[in-house]
Amino acid sequence: MLVKTFGAAVTGIDAITITIEVNVTRGIRFFLVGLPDNAVKESQQRIESVFKELGHKWPGKRIVVNMAPADTRKEGSAYDLPIAVGVLAADEQILANRISEFMMMGELSLDGSVHPIKGALPIALKARSDGFKGFIVPKKNAREAAVVKGIDVYGVESFKEVVDFLTGRLDLQPEVVDTEAEFLREQSRSEIDFADVKGQESVKRALEVAAAGGHNIIMVGSPGSGKSMLAKRIPTILPPLSLDEALETTKIHSVAGKLSGNTSLLTRRPFRSPHHSISDIALVGGGSYPQPGEISLSHNGVLFLDELPEFKRSVLEVMRQPLEDRTISISRARFTVDYPASFMMVASMNPCPCGFYNHPEKQCVCAGGVVQKYLSRISGPLLDRIDIHIEVVPVPFEKLAGQKPAESSDLVRQRVIKARRIQSERFMKFPDVHCNAQMNTKLLARFATPDEGGQAILKNAMEKLDFSARAYDRILKVARTIADLEGTEDVESYHVAEAVQYRNLDRAGWAG
Structure with missing residues (x-):
């Protein structure tokens, strides 16, 4: 008898429907075809053990399982559940009347329990778009999948529950998640x-400007000056995630298997801080079976690279294209997957190997030329993609011990939200541009041309401070953001003057 069950394969952050055709006829042997990997091929042993444990009979016949489309590679153990249900139905041990109404995915344990899977959210979205009545998933993935409205999501803990539900002996209740209420809470x-x-205060101001315009920023300062502490608080001043952004971000973490069992939706902007020993594949994504990297896991959030010069140069260089295109394409011989990578890069570094170059009190012990050599670990093209460079000076004792309250994140965030709203209206006709940091040369000429005083300041800075040509556009972008924070339509001279102060590493002679 021929029976069809339905699962899904995740490609990038989207899913495609996989039709699992099971045919049980006279003969012997088990055949699994349709480009399965080793984990899928090993499902036979797991399913046989589950049948024996739960009192079902493994068919002593010829079993052919085809996973269509046959030219799409099937990976992982999540196909155990639909294959096992298909074998039971094809052998007529259960009725197959309701099977076509459901998409199902799950890894089976030898005792029949169902283990969680990766990518439950994009699979649920695909199940809804294909018109399935319900989606059967492991219990730990149920809340994640239930974020999708318009389809019933059933969380199960064992294969017996699935069989009893499909045969009408058990009435499962669909998982319910109030997405909007949970999102707002x-x-x-x-x-x-x-x-x-x-x-x-000066560093906080620079971070506010960076958050308001989506600018990449690097902080340079001695150990203990507060660089990491400041970086970790940047998500608290960024605009809240919209529901669409939250769904997209959750999809990426779902595909990577980074969601906990109690998480249904990521409601706060991600903050990722990989160690400097990270490999280039772990940072940008890839591998034999491609997975999202840190730059995609920080999509719609912050990627913090602490001690930037300590990262391998090859790791830093692969970031150049994603920083510009805000997406990363992983190409293999048979396929290409795209992962979104629109993140705000925040980097920090010591000014020199000993950490005390330009320190107001401590003496730098580095030999001549060492500071410049240390800075040169970061290539010019990468530094070119960082809009704001700011020095972080250690806080004196009087301020550390002082009781004067500092400005809260909520107050700063309100100003950032107001500036972002101005940018959203400005770029309404440009679908690929959402903030000032994404402006190209034509948009700069249209929206960020300074007045005569600003032009004079910029010309003077280029000549006196020996700025390179690459700094020109960055200064204008930052100046445009400073004007937006003030609610000013025109870019004026004092906006340009402040933006010039945020190019410390471009100044001739800064590193000796």
Whole structure:
């Protein structure tokens, strides 16, 4: 008897429907075809053990399982559940009347329990778009999949539950998640705040400008000056995620298997801080079976690279294209997958190997030329993609011990949201541009041309401070953001003057 069950394969952050055709006829042997990997091929042993454990009979016949489309590679153990159901139905041990109404995925344990899978959210979206009545998933993935409205999601803990449900002996209740209520409730919760940081007003201002325009930023300062503390608080001043952004971000983490069992939707912007020993594949994504990397896991959020010069040069160089295109394409011989990578890069570094170059009190012990050599670990093209360079000076004791309250993240965030709203209206006719950092040369000429005083300041800075040509566009973008924070339509001279101050690493002679 021929029976069809339905699962899905995840490609990139989207899913495609896989039709699992099971035919049980007279003969012997088990055949699994349709480009399965080793984990899928090993499903026979797991399913046989489950049948024996639960009292079902493994068919002593010829079993052919075809996974269509046959030219799409099937990976992982999540196909155990639909294959097992298909074998039972094709052998007429259960009725197959309701099977076509459901998409199902899950890895089976030898005792019949169902283990969680990766990519439950994009699979649920695909099941809804294909018109399935329901989606059967492991219990730990149920809340994640139930975010999708318009389809019933049933969480199961064992294969017996699935069989009893499909045969009508068990009435499962679909998982219900109030997406909007949970999204709004969790969105504003944060354990850290800008008010925790004493002093550093100039750095906080630079971070506010960076958040308002989506600019990449690098902080240079001696050890203990507060670089990491400031970086971790940047998500608290960024605009809240929209529901569409939250769904897209959750899809990426779902595909990567980074969601916990209690998480249905990511409500806060991600903050990723990989160690400097990370490989280039782990950073940008890829592998034999491609997975999202850190730059995609930080999509719609912040990627913090602490001690930037300590990263391998090859790792930093592969970031150049994603920083510009805000997407990463992983190409293999048979396929190409695309992962979104629209993130705000925040980097920090010591000014020199000893850490005390330009320190107001401590003496730098580095030999001549060492500071410049240390800085040269970061290539010019990468530095070119960082809009704001700011020095972080250690906070004096008086400010550390002072009781004067600092400005909270909520106050800063309100100004950032207001500036982002101005940019959204400005770029309404440009679907690929959402903030000032994404402006191209034509948009700069249209929206960020400074007045005569600003032009004069910029010309003087280019000549006196020996700025390179690559700094020109960056200064204009930052100046446009500063004007937006003030609510000013024109870019004026003092906006340009402030933007010029944020190009420390471009100044001739800064590193000796």
